[in-house]
Amino acid sequence: MRRRPRPLTVPRVLHLAAGLAVGYLLVPLVGLVGNVPWRELPRLLGDPLVLDAMRLSAITSIGATVLAAVLGLPLAVVLARSSFPGRRLVRGLVLLPLVLPPVVGGAALLFALGRGGILGAPLYRATGLVLPFSTAGAVLAATFVSLPFLVVTVEAALAGLDPRRELAAATLGAGSWTILRRVTLPAVAPSVASGLLLTWARALGEFGATITFAGNLPGRTRTLPLAVFVALEHDRPKAVALGLLLVVVALGVLVALRGRWWRTS
Numbered sequence: 001m002r003r004r005p006r007p008l009t010v011p012r013v014l015h016l017a018a019g020l021a022v023g024y025l026l027v028p029l030v031g032l033v034g035n036v037p038w039r040e041l042p043r044l045l046g047d048p049l050v051l052d053a054m055r056l057s058a059i060t061s062i063g064a065t066v067l068a069a070v071l072g073l074p075l076a077v078v079l080a081r082s083s084f085p086g087r088r089l090v091r092g093l094v095l096l097p098l099v100l101p102p103v104v105g106g107a108a109l110l111f112a113l114g115r116g117g118i119l120g121a122p123l124y125r126a127t128g129l130v131l132p133f134s135t136a137g138a139v140l141a142a143t144f145v146s147l148p149f150l151v152v153t154v155e156a157a158l159a160g161l162d163p164r165r166e167l168a169a170a171t172l173g174a175g176s177w178t179i180l181r182r183v184t185l186p187a188v189a190p191s192v193a194s195g196l197l198l199t200w201a202r203a204l205g206e207f208g209a210t211i212t213f214a215g216n217l218p219g220r221t222r223t224l225p226l227a228v229f230v231a232l233e234h235d236r237p238k239a240v241a242l243g244l245l246l247v248v249v250a251l252g253v254l255v256a257l258r259g260r261w262w263r264t265s
Helices: 012-034 038-045 048-081 087-099 102-113 120-127 135-159 164-171 176-187 189-204 208-213 224-234 236-257
Strands: none
Touching: 012 236, 038 236, 048 087, 048 135, 048 189, 048 224, 048 236, 087 135, 102 120, 102 135, 102 208, 135 189, 135 208, 164 176, 176 189, 189 236, 208 224, 224 236
């Protein structure tokens, strides 16, 4: 019987460094929780402006997730299953919003889809539609920054998928669309669900691209992160309450994704 290799002994100094890293991440959260006005929490979260921001956050995050699914799933399949000139460049474009400052992404959207933008100008002349400073613009901004999370997740799952079942289906006469629909996508369905959940969470927390492209208009584009920004200036207890709400949602997403992003013993 083959013995399992003994785990590597980690030097104590690394444990100390790891503890400092955990403390660095934990202290701000402790500071936030320590300032939560627990007795006033129901009143603060029940404020009409807060409820309106919640409604807009739900609309924009769900809309961005749906749009990311429509655009991102085909892109992930193409990147994972097709070989074509410029594939590395396309993958780089997919990853760009992950490292690009969100405010720059918002400015790029404004130059492209604004009333005088490359696509926005002909769209306005043809339909009269103005995307900036609208709820639709907030959805587009959230999609821009959250789309890579879905594409990267699904592409990685497809790349690690055992191709033998797909090959077996092909030898039995199944076409490419049937294989994709009946074999490939069901096999990576958990990763698709994880990618969609992570995309939704990123869209829910979007700030920079939204305020740059869609503005900060109450009832139209002021989502929860923007409401936190405004409340910090004149109503700090409300800002803390909203911040706590976003932290709870983010932690819930991470708990739901546990085991799909790292292995646990």
